[in-house]
Amino acid sequence: MTLLLLEALGALVLLVFIVWWTMFSGRKNGELPDSAKGDEPATKDKGTKDGN
Numbered sequence: 001m002t003l004l005l006l007e008a009l010g011a012l013v014l015l016v017f018i019v020w021w022t023m024f025s026g027r028k029n030g031e032l033p034d035s036a037k038g039d040e041p042a043t044k045d046k047g048t049k050d051g052n
Helices: 002-024
Strands: none
């Protein structure tokens, strides 16, 4: 029983490490400022027939 709990704990630690690694291994200075994230609505191209 103890072996199963240790194995489950090891799997949980590995999962947390993988999630942490993927979250914080990106940009060196963290997230981009709000103005550069691309939250602004996209402008429609007026040169096409349906506006898309």
